[in-house]
Amino acid sequence: MQRTKIYSDIELFRRAAEEWSRERQFPLLAGPETARAAHWLTRNGDVADLPAVSPEPRPGVVVSCGDGAVAAIAGLLARATDRSHEHVAPSEVPGLLAHRTGELVALVGLPDDIEAIGDWPGQWAPALGVVTARGLPALAALVYRSLILPDLPTAPDRRLVHPSMPGSQDADVISYGEKDLLTERPSRVLALRSHGRECCVHLPDGIICGRSDSLDTYHEAQPGRRLPSCMLGTGCFRLDLDPEDRIPARSLTASVVYVHACDPVAPGVNAMPHSVNVALGFLDGTAVAVVGAVGRQRADPDAEKVLVDALNAGLRLGEAVTLLNEHGQGAGGEMSVTGLLGDPAIIVPDAAVSDVVHQDAGRAMPAAIAVDPAHIDEARYLTGSVLRPLDVLRWADVPADRAELARIDDAALLVAQACLQAGHPAAGQVPTLLKELADDLVSVQHRMLDGLAGNAYGTWWQFGGPARTVYRQDSAHAERCPHCGRPSGRRVVYRHHVKEALELRLGLCRRCGPWQWRIGREEAVRHRTAIDRIAYVGEPGTVTMTLENPFERTVRGAAAFCFVNGAYERHQKPACWPLALGPGERREVTAAVTVQRAVNPDLHEAVFMTLLDGTLTVLPIFFDVRPVTSVQ
The missing domain is CATH 2.60.40.10 (Immunoglobulins)
Structure with a gap:
C-alpha cells in the first residue's frame, strides 16, 4: 500500500491533513521539494515509494500562525507527535510565547507569517524552533522529513571550514573541489564554519547559494529589502566565480546543518528576500533543521563542539540550541545569538563513523611649581583623552606608526615636565608646546584614519x-x-x-x-x-x-x-x-x-x-x- 498521498489541489490537501490519523496515508503537496525527497529516499525516485512516517511522542507544544493550510500542516505535526496545537495570528505570537518560556515550542508558519511577528521569535522562548519553508509544498515536505528521521540510515558528522579560519586543517571540506562530500554523501550534522551573509556561505573558490530558483530569474525591487545582484539580473556578486562554482544550498545532503557564519537564520529579521536565504535553501533539500546565527556572528571555534556534544548526549534540538546560546553569552554575547529552524523536540540519531580519510593534515595558516591650571588641564586632556586612546587603537588593527606615537608621547612628557618641574628650561614655552602637541595629534589621527580607510x-x-x-x-x-x-x-x-x-x-x-x-x-x-x-x-x-x-x-x-x-x-x-x-x-x-x-x-x-x-x-x-x- 502507498504510504503517502500527493495532492495538487491545496484545498483537498488541507482537508486530508485535517482528517489525518496514523492509519491513513500521509498527505503531501506536489512540488520540487517532494520530488527531491523521493530522489533522496527511494531507489527509483518515485513518490509512490516514499516511506511511511514514524509517529512518536515528543514533548512541548506546536504553535502556528498563517492561513488555514499552515494550520493544517501544523496539526499534522502535532497529532503525529502527541502534542497540543494552537493556531494564532502573528501579532499574538509574542504574548503566547512569553508564557511558554520553559517549553519546547515548534512554531509553524511560512516565512512571511514569521516576518509579520516583527522580530526573531526565539527571544521570547529560548527552546523554540521555527518550522518554516518557502511555500506550502516545502513546509509539508519538511514536516514529513522530520517524522521519518528516526528510520534513516546513520551518517557521519562532517565539517566545512574556510581555510582562513582556525581548524581548517582538520576539516572535511575546505574548497569547492571537495563538494561531493557536501552533496553526494549524507551527513548527520554538517557544520559550515565560514564567512557568509543571508544569501550564502563562502568557499575560497565557490559559494553555497540560498536560491532554489534559476539565477536568470529577475525580481523587481521590494521596499525594505536589500537586493543581491542576482535578483537584479546581473549574476552572483562573487565576481571571481563562474556559474558552475555555485552550490545550491538545497543540494546539500545533511539532516542538520549548523551554519557558523553571519545572518543565516533570518525569519523575522530578514533584510534580504526569503527567496535567497541560505537557511531556507537548506530546508528545500534534505535538512530537517538548520542551526545558525541570528544576525551577525562572532567567530567562536568552540561553538560547534557545544552543539555536537549536546546532540551526542541525547538532548533534543531545542535543548541543544539553548545550551549553545548560554555558551554564546560568554563568548560573543549579542553577536553569538543562535536560532533554530526546525522542530525543537527532535532527537537527532547517533552519528556513524566518518568515512573520510585526510591525506594532507596540513593543507590549510622634584616638587610641582605653580603654573596656569588650564595648561595642566590641557596637557592632561591631550595625553590621557587623545594620545593614550590612539595607542590603544593599535590593538584593534588601526594602522599606527609606533615610532610617531612614541615621538608624540615624548613631546607630551616634555610638556608635563615643563608644567610640573621647578626650574625646567621649557617652562616658558608651555603654550607653544601645547599647540604643537595638539597639531601633531591631529596629523597622526588623520594618517591613522587614512590608513584604516585604505585597509577597509x-x-x-x-x-x-x-x-x-x-x-x-x-x-x-x-x-x-x-x-x-x-x-x-x-x-x-x-x-x-x-x-x-x-x-x-x-x-x-x-x-x-x-x-x-x-x-x-x-x-x-x-x-x-x-x-x-x-x-x-x-x-x-x-x-x-x-x-x-x-x-x-x-x-x-x-x-x-x-x-x-x-x-x-x-x-x-x-x-x-x-x-x-x-x-x-x-x-x-x-x-x-x-x-x-x-x-x-x-x-x-x-x-x-x-x-x-x-x-x-x-x-x-x-x-x-x-x-x-x-x-x-
Whole structure:
C-alpha cells in the first residue's frame, strides 16, 4: 500500500491533513521539494515509494500562525507527535510565547507569517524552533522529513571550514573541489564554519547559494529589502566565480546543518528576500533543521563542539540550541545569538563513523611649581583623552606608526615636565608646546584614519579585524533601531581580554546589522546617517553624515568615507580629510559618491569614519546599487 498521498489541489490537501490519523496515508503537496525527497529516499525516485512516517511522542507544544493550510500542516505535526496545537495570528505570537518560556515550542508558519511577528521569535522562548519553508509544498515536505528521521540510515558528522579560519586543517571540506562530500554523501550534522551573509556561505573558490530558483530569474525591487545582484539580473556578486562554482544550498545532503557564519537564520529579521536565504535553501533539500546565527556572528571555534556534544548526549534540538546560546553569552554575547529552524523536540540519531580519510593534515595558516591650571588641564586632556586612546587603537588593527606615537608621547612628557618641574628650561614655552602637541595629534589621527580607510577599501575588512575574537561582552541592553524602528536593536559593550582599556561599543540590529562601531569614550561626538541608500551605476551623488559636538571644547581629528572591499568591487578610492568641530557645533559632512560603471549592481557596504580626539567611530552604510536600466 502507498504510504503517502500527493495532492495538487491545496484545498483537498488541507482537508486530508485535517482528517489525518496514523492509519491513513500521509498527505503531501506536489512540488520540487517532494520530488527531491523521493530522489533522496527511494531507489527509483518515485513518490509512490516514499516511506511511511514514524509517529512518536515528543514533548512541548506546536504553535502556528498563517492561513488555514499552515494550520493544517501544523496539526499534522502535532497529532503525529502527541502534542497540543494552537493556531494564532502573528501579532499574538509574542504574548503566547512569553508564557511558554520553559517549553519546547515548534512554531509553524511560512516565512512571511514569521516576518509579520516583527522580530526573531526565539527571544521570547529560548527552546523554540521555527518550522518554516518557502511555500506550502516545502513546509509539508519538511514536516514529513522530520517524522521519518528516526528510520534513516546513520551518517557521519562532517565539517566545512574556510581555510582562513582556525581548524581548517582538520576539516572535511575546505574548497569547492571537495563538494561531493557536501552533496553526494549524507551527513548527520554538517557544520559550515565560514564567512557568509543571508544569501550564502563562502568557499575560497565557490559559494553555497540560498536560491532554489534559476539565477536568470529577475525580481523587481521590494521596499525594505536589500537586493543581491542576482535578483537584479546581473549574476552572483562573487565576481571571481563562474556559474558552475555555485552550490545550491538545497543540494546539500545533511539532516542538520549548523551554519557558523553571519545572518543565516533570518525569519523575522530578514533584510534580504526569503527567496535567497541560505537557511531556507537548506530546508528545500534534505535538512530537517538548520542551526545558525541570528544576525551577525562572532567567530567562536568552540561553538560547534557545544552543539555536537549536546546532540551526542541525547538532548533534543531545542535543548541543544539553548545550551549553545548560554555558551554564546560568554563568548560573543549579542553577536553569538543562535536560532533554530526546525522542530525543537527532535532527537537527532547517533552519528556513524566518518568515512573520510585526510591525506594532507596540513593543507590549510622634584616638587610641582605653580603654573596656569588650564595648561595642566590641557596637557592632561591631550595625553590621557587623545594620545593614550590612539595607542590603544593599535590593538584593534588601526594602522599606527609606533615610532610617531612614541615621538608624540615624548613631546607630551616634555610638556608635563615643563608644567610640573621647578626650574625646567621649557617652562616658558608651555603654550607653544601645547599647540604643537595638539597639531601633531591631529596629523597622526588623520594618517591613522587614512590608513584604516585604505585597509577597509583594499581588504575583506571588518571593524576590529581578527582582534575581535579576543573581546568579551561586558554589557548589552535593548534599544529600538534608529533605522528600521524595530525593537530588535541592542547596545553592546565589548572589552578586550588583555588590553582592558580597549572597549568596543556597538549599536546592533538583528535586521539592519551594526549601525555604529565605536572605540573610545561613551560620551562622544554624535553621529547620524542613513544606513540604507539606493545608488545607480554611473550617476554622481552624495552621502551625508550629521555630527554634533556635545562638549564645551573643540574636538579635532579627521573624517573618511570609503567602500568596504571597494578595490575588489572597483569602487572609487577612499577619501580622508581633517575635521574640527567647535564647542556645541552641529555640522553636516558630505562625501561625493559616484558608483563606477565597472561596479556590479549588488549590495555594497560603505563606511563613514571619524577619529576625533582619540575616539574612533564607524557608521556602516549599505548601498543598494542598481543598474542604470532599473526603474528609478
